[in-house]
Amino acid sequence: MPSRPILLYPHMILKKVCAPVATIDDKSKTIIQDLIDTMHAGPGSVGVAAPQIGVTLRICVVDVSKSKLGKNNHHGLLIMINPEIFRKEGAAIMREGCMSVPDYTGDVERAVEISVRFQDENGQVRTIEASGFEAVAIQHEMDHLDGLLFLDRITSLKTGLFRRKKYK
Amino acid sequence: MDGSGDAAVHFAVTIIGKDRPGIVAGASEVLYRLGCNIEDSSCTMLGGEFAMILIVSHEKPFSKTRLLDDFKAFGEAMQLSVFVRTLGKSEIHYETPSGEICMVSVYGSDQPGIVYRVTKELAERQINISDMNTKLIGTPEQPVYVLMLEAVLPEGIEVEHVTRLLEKLKKELKVEIGVRSVTPVSL
Numbered sequence: 001m002p003s004r005p006i007l008l009y010p011h012m013i014l015k016k017v018c019a020p021v022a023t024i025d026d027k028s029k030t031i032i033q034d035l036i037d038t039m040h041a042g043p044g045s046v047g048v049a050a051p052q053i054g055v056t057l058r059i060c061v062v063d064v065s066k067s068k069l070g071k072n073n074h075h076g077l078l079i080m081i082n083p084e085i086f087r088k089e090g091a092a093i094m095r096e097g098c099m100s101v102p103d104y105t106g107d108v109e110r111a112v113e114i115s116v117r118f119q120d121e122n123g124q125v126r127t128i129e130a131s132g133f134e135a136v137a138i139q140h141e142m143d144h145l146d147g148l149l150f151l152d153r154i155t156s157l158k159t160g161l162f163r164r165k166k167y168k
Numbered sequence: 169m170d171g172s173g174d175a176a177v178h179f180a181v182t183i184i185g186k187d188r189p190g191i192v193a194g195a196s197e198v199l200y201r202l203g204c205n206i207e208d209s210s211c212t213m214l215g216g217e218f219a220m221i222l223i224v225s226h227e228k229p230f231s232k233t234r235l236l237d238d239f240k241a242f243g244e245a246m247q248l249s250v251f252v253r254t255l256g257k258s259e260i261h262y263e264t265p266s267g268e269i270c271m272v273s274v275y276g277s278d279q280p281g282i283v284y285r286v287t288k289e290l291a292e293r294q295i296n297i298s299d300m301n302t303k304l305i306g307t308p309e310q311p312v313y314v315l316m317l318e319a320v321l322p323e324g325i326e327v328e329h330v331t332r333l334l335e336k337l338k339k340e341l342k343v344e345i346g347v348r349s350v351t352p353v354s355l
Contacts, residue, residue: 044354069353095269097352105352133353140355150355 049144185248276343
């Protein structure tokens with residue numbers, strides 16, 4: 001399956017609240033594979049959410065294992081269907097960028113540790129404890145499922161938002 | 169004016185004056201009526217002054233005099249100083265930082281030379297400052313100086329190098345100096 005183009009804001013799908021996946025069928029498996037391929041196609045990308053490729057379903061993929069910040073603390077490739085965060089601890093600020101909002105970054109506060117429940121591609125319910133960069137990536141991707149962009153969460157104005165290097 | 173036909177004209181506009189409500193609204197109204205686009209801007213209160221720095225563009229070339237004339241009434245009414253610089257076509261590009269970005273925080277008892285000494289170390293190593301602000305806080309008896317800056321590290325210079333580089337200054341000036349990476353994460 002090919003990687004799909006990432007939708008850019010102001011595409012209206014990016015502000016939609018996505019619907020839960022009722023049954024995991026071949027169609028959802030295609031979407032999952034497209035999400036993984038799209039993530040791998042974007043250099044340095046550590047996650048993609050379904051609305052970013054135009055699908056308004058609660059599915060996202062995260063993989064921080066190859067990133068500098070996440071390589072020592074990760075769960076590998078996470079395929080998350082209908083994910084829910086049921087525990088959040090701590091708060092830390094990280095400067096985030098998003099493939100759907102090119103050329104901007106902003107300082108966003110996220111929980112440092114989270115517990116997440118989700119279904120994997122086989123419909124198995126999994127629960128993981130994530131922390132550090134992986135936790136940030138999961139929270140960022142899950143925000144997409146609720147139509148939220150990092151722009152909705154920027155807390156500091158002082159140096160929070162400025163032009164950033166381009167995704168090639 | 170570069171007089172290059174259909175190329176958009178860009179100006180750097182600086183507006184500064186006693187802070188009061190309505191400065192931003194007034195300045196942006198002038199620009200809006202002229203058909204200018206505010207491409208980049210940063211505005212902040214410094215002391216009791218409000219300072220605006222804007223890069224504005226217009227599809228059709230027009231003169232700096234025209235822009236200043238249109239600002240005249242508003243500037244006089246609000247007692248603001250308005251400066252305009254025409255930007256040449258070659259100046260209009262957004263340099264996108266390619267290296268690590270680090271935040272340097274410096275604070276301690278106020279003394280002459282904090283900004284100079286810190287930034288000199290950076291400049292000597294081609295470390296470019298992309299953002300900086302300073303503030304004098306504390307009490308008249310014990311004034312404290314705070315300096316926050318963001319810098320783009322050139323190839324081959326790591327955040328740890330900058331930490332080590334400023335270690336000597338920290339002791340000499342008896343100030344706290346912290347360096348941390350704020351390189352954006354791509355999600």
